[in-house]
Amino acid sequence: MKADKQKKLEAAGWKVGSTAEFLELDTAEEMLVNMKLAMAAEVKSLRTQSGITQQDLAKRLRSSQSRVAKIESADRTVSFDLLIRTLAELGATRSQIGKIVGSRKGSPQKPVKRTRKPLSGQKQ
Template identity: 70%
Template sequence: MKPAKQKKLEAAGWKVGSAADFLGLTDAEEMLVSMKLALAGKVKELRQGQNITQTELAKRIGSSQSRVAKLETADRSVSLELLMRTLVTLGASQNQIGRIVSQQPIRKRPAVSRKNHGKELAKS
């Protein structure tokens, strides 16, 4: 966000920060979310690169197509273990998985919020 825009928002009563700040995530929670997103993105990338449908991948991992869809979007119900097991099924090595989770998180756009009657409201 441009500094001028940030100053203008803050002057109007808006609070500017990261999504993790807005959601109240701890550093550990933010790290886990970042790792899940990276692993999920790689699952989708490898699946598509191998021209495998979600249904075909589901059969390979003993699951359902809807579960693979959730897996690829890093749904909160998907475990890190399932993400890693799926990557191994797609041919990823232990070293490749290590590199995926150790990558720097994608730069986040600041979240913007304003207090209203004691409650934080998000505005897009």
């Protein structure tokens, strides 16, 4: 976000922060989310570069087109196993997959501390 826009928002009473801060993610949770997003983006990139439709990829995975769409959007129901299997199906090597999850996209920008709040009705 541009600094001038951030200043205007803050002057209007808005609190500006990162997605991780908003969602109260700790460092490990933020890292997992970023890794999943990076892998999903790579699935879509490899699929489109190869000229393969979501339907074609679904057949190769013995799945459905809607499941491939969920994979590409990093839906919360998509496991890391499925993301890795999909990348492998698209020809990614172990080394390439390692680079995807090890990229800056897969790492939090800064540590985020969080104290867990008890669920309603639970003692602290």
